[in-house]
Amino acid sequence: MQELQIESLVKRYDASSQVRAVDDVSLTVAPGEMLVLLGPSGCGKTTLLRCVAGLEQAQEGRIILEGRTVFDGAHGLNIPTHQRDIGMVFQNYSLWPHMSVRENVEYPLSARRTSREQRQARVQEMLEVVQCQHLADRIPAMLSGGQQQRIALARALASKPKIMLLDEPLSNLDALLRVELRAHLRAIHREVGFTGIYVTHDQVEAFNLGTRVAVMRSGRIEQLGSARDVFERPATDVVARFLGIRNAFDLGASDPCAIAAGPLAGDLSIFDNLARTPSSRAQIFVRQEALRVLPAGQSVPAGMLALPEGTVTDVLYAGSFNDHMIDLSGHTLIVTQATALGMSTPGSRVRAVCRPEDVLLYQDGRLVTR
Ligand SMILES: Nc1ncnc2c1ncn2[C@@H]1O[C@H](COP(=O)(O)OP(=O)(O)OP(=O)(O)O)[C@@H](O)[C@H]1O
Ligand SMILES: [Mg+2]
Incomplete structure (x- = not known):
C-alpha cells in the first residue's frame, strides 16, 4: 500500500478565479520514501503540502493517507488536520516559547493515552536522535536556530506520524549549518525510516535528501524521478x-x-x-x-x-x-x-x-x- 496518494488535486485560493495554485497534481509516496518538491517561488509547493496536512482545503481531487481518504473534493470530505496523523516542520520553528525543550517534544504525546514513563522514554529517544539531550531543560529562546530546528524535528517525529511534512525547514539557517543539518536529516531519515515530503527550492538539498524529486512549476509537476534522472535528463526546457x-x-x-x-x-x-x-x-x-x-x-x-x-x-x-x-x-x-x-x-x-x-x-x- 502507498503511504500517500494524491489524485488530480486542484486548489484555487479564490474559488471564483481560474488561477490554480495546485493544478491537477497526482503523485504517490511510498513507505519510507522522502519525496522532495523542488521548484521556484510561488509554484505551489507550500500549498500542496498544506492541502496534504489539511491546513488548506482543495476544490478537486482526492488525498489518501495509508488507504484512508482524508480529502475528496467530489464528496465534500475533508478530515481535519489533527485526525490525519501528520508531523510537520516548517521554516519558522514554531516551538512553544514558554515550554522547555523536553515539554515541547512531549507535547504531541500528551494528547495520547500513553503513560508518563512511555512519554519520557520517547522524548529521550527523540532528543538522542537529533543529538540534543543536553538541551532538554532549556527554553527555545536559549537555543540557536539550528538547535531549535532540530527540536522541531524531534517534536514532529515524537508521535511516529504516518507522514512527515517538511517545508523548507533549513532555509532560515546559515549556509554552514544548513549543510550540517542536511546531512543530519539524511541520517535521521535512514535511521528512523519515516515517510516524508520535503519542500525546498535548493537543488542540492533536493538531490541530497530526495529518494525521488518532483520539480514543480505553476502548480504542476513538470518532472518526477530520481535525483539522477532529474539532473541528467531534465524532462523539459x-x-x-x-x-x-x-x-x-x-x-x-x-x-x-x-x-x-x-x-x-x-x-x-x-x-x-x-x-x-x-x-x-x-x-x-x-x-x-x-x-x-x-x-x-x-x-x-x-x-x-x-x-x-x-x-x-x-x-x-x-x-x-x-x-x-x-x-x-x-x-x-x-x-x-x-x-x-x-x-x-x-x-x-x-x-x-x-x-x-x-x-x-x-x-x-x-x-x-x-
Ligand atoms: N493564502 C493565500 N491566498 C491567496 N493566494 C495564495 C495564498 N498562499 C499562496 N498563494 C498563491 O498561490 C501560489 C502558490 O503559493 P505557494 O506558497 O504554494 O508557493 P511556494 O512554491 O511554496 O513558494 P515559495 O518557494 O516562495 O515558498 C502563489 O501564486 C501564491 O501567491
Ligand atoms: Mg513555500
Whole structure:
C-alpha cells in the first residue's frame, strides 16, 4: 500500500478565479520514501503540502493517507488536520516559547493515552536522535536556530506520524549549518525510516535528501524521478533552466541544416532523432560544468564532442572553479571548470568539448531521448 496518494488535486485560493495554485497534481509516496518538491517561488509547493496536512482545503481531487481518504473534493470530505496523523516542520520553528525543550517534544504525546514513563522514554529517544539531550531543560529562546530546528524535528517525529511534512525547514539557517543539518536529516531519515515530503527550492538539498524529486512549476509537476534522472535528463526546457543550465541555443527550425549552421556545427550524428521528428522549435542545452576548454589547436580527445572554435571574452575566477565566457560567433558559451585544469586568457582562441551525452536536445520544450 502507498503511504500517500494524491489524485488530480486542484486548489484555487479564490474559488471564483481560474488561477490554480495546485493544478491537477497526482503523485504517490511510498513507505519510507522522502519525496522532495523542488521548484521556484510561488509554484505551489507550500500549498500542496498544506492541502496534504489539511491546513488548506482543495476544490478537486482526492488525498489518501495509508488507504484512508482524508480529502475528496467530489464528496465534500475533508478530515481535519489533527485526525490525519501528520508531523510537520516548517521554516519558522514554531516551538512553544514558554515550554522547555523536553515539554515541547512531549507535547504531541500528551494528547495520547500513553503513560508518563512511555512519554519520557520517547522524548529521550527523540532528543538522542537529533543529538540534543543536553538541551532538554532549556527554553527555545536559549537555543540557536539550528538547535531549535532540530527540536522541531524531534517534536514532529515524537508521535511516529504516518507522514512527515517538511517545508523548507533549513532555509532560515546559515549556509554552514544548513549543510550540517542536511546531512543530519539524511541520517535521521535512514535511521528512523519515516515517510516524508520535503519542500525546498535548493537543488542540492533536493538531490541530497530526495529518494525521488518532483520539480514543480505553476502548480504542476513538470518532472518526477530520481535525483539522477532529474539532473541528467531534465524532462523539459523549463526544468533544464530551473536547474541552472546556462548554455541554451535556439535552433529555430528543426531542420538539421539549421544545426549545421549553429554553434554545434560539425557533429550531427547525435541528432538523428531530431531529423526524424520535425517540429517548429528545437533547443540545445549544455550544462556549463559538462564542458572543458582546450586551446584551439589541441586535438580533441577521443569520444568527445567539440564545439566550434571561439574567443575567450572573460574568465571569472571563483577559487577552485572559474567561468570561461566564450564568444561563438555571437553566442556566449559559459564553461565552468576546475581551476586546477587551467585558465585561459581573454582574447585566446579555444574550443570547448563535452561528452556527446551531455548535449541535451529539446523539441517543443520536451527532451529528445537518444
Ligand atoms: N493564502 C493565500 N491566498 C491567496 N493566494 C495564495 C495564498 N498562499 C499562496 N498563494 C498563491 O498561490 C501560489 C502558490 O503559493 P505557494 O506558497 O504554494 O508557493 P511556494 O512554491 O511554496 O513558494 P515559495 O518557494 O516562495 O515558498 C502563489 O501564486 C501564491 O501567491
Ligand atoms: Mg513555500
